[in-house]
Amino acid sequence: MRSRSRAQDQRLRFWNQVVYSALAPIYNGLDWLTFGVWWRLVRRALEAIPPNQQVLEIGFGPGKLHVELARQAALCAGLDLAWGMCRYTQRRLIHADLPVRITRGSVYELPYPNVAFDCVVSTFAFSGFPEGPRALAEMARVTRSGGRVVLVDIGLPEDGNRLGTGLARLWEQMGDFLYDLPAMMAEAGLRVITFKEYGPGRHIRLVVAEKTGSQNFL
Numbered sequence: 731m732r733s734r735s736r737a738q739d740q741r742l743r744f745w746n747q748v749v750y751s752a753l754a755p756i757y758n759g760l761d762w763l764t765f766g767v768w769w770r771l772v773r774r775a776l777e778a779i780p781p782n783q784q785v786l787e788i789g790f791g792p793g794k795l796h797v798e799l800a801r802q803a804a805l806c807a808g809l810d811l812a813w814g815m816c817r818y819t820q821r822r823l824i825h826a827d828l829p830v831r832i833t834r835g836s837v838y839e840l841p842y843p844n845v846a847f848d849c850v851v852s853t854f855a856f857s858g859f860p861e862g863p864r865a866l867a868e869m870a871r872v873t874r875s876g877g878r879v880v881l882v883d884i885g886l887p888e889d890g891n892r893l894g895t896g897l898a899r900l901w902e903q904m905g906d907f908l909y910d911l912p913a914m915m916a917e918a919g920l921r922v923i924t925f926k927e928y929g930p931g932r933h934i935r936l937v938v939a940e941k942t943g944s945q946n947f948l
């Protein structure tokens with residue numbers, strides 16, 4: 731684990747204890763504030779998730795994607811660290827008349843057995859995890875062999891364009907971690923099958939990886 735500065739710790743506490751815990755409805759307003767752009771960026775995850783699967787979403791936030799997943803999955807579970815987000819998403823699922831299978835917890839200790847899911851998905855949460863490799867190892871552990879890990883998150887654009895690089899660096903200033911997701915996935919025993927950059931300055935990426943057979947933890 732790389733060591734964090736005090737400023738990074740303070741920023742993490744601000745996001746986790748203030749924004750995500752107390753301000754879930756305001757975070758939900760991001761979609762409205764950005765004229766739907768936020769949702770267009772997030773929903774790209776759906777194109778990588780076949781229907782009728784057992785899906786786990788990590789860091790579901792206010793739950794807009796989670797409701798879509800719950801509609802199309804055979805079983806949809808979710809985990810988030812923030813009570814505020816859990817309550818907000820719970821209400822959303824109940825309102826949509828969908829089963830509620832959400833848990834308040836941390837990505838570092840997923841309360842699920844090995845190989846429990848066909849697909850583990852996370853949007854704009856992974857870059858907020860200070861211990862990326864540890865988080866990914868847990869996500870891989872609960873994914874079945876041949877199953878998928880799907881991430882949508884920020885990163886430095888491969889072509890180094892100024893807009894995308896500047897935007898990614900801005901997120902980093904606000905406390906996010908700019909991970910090399912494909913390299914990290916390979917180390918976790920995941921084979922990258924899709925890597926697509928999109929969004930402003932192409933600083934958002936959809937990364938889809940398949941769990942290879944030898945990593946079943948059985």
Ligand SMILES: C[S@@+](CC[C@H](N)C(=O)[O-])C[C@H]1O[C@@H](n2cnc3c(N)ncnc32)[C@H](O)[C@@H]1O
Pocket residue numbers: 746750751772788789790791792809810811812815835836837838852853854855858859
């Ligand atoms: C930027 S929000 C993303 C929300 C949503 N997925 C989206 O795309 O808008 C990050 C979410 O990750 C959650 N989170 C932060 N640290 C976490 C951890 N260690 N384990 C699980 N969830 C965490 C936060 O509570 C928050 O809901």
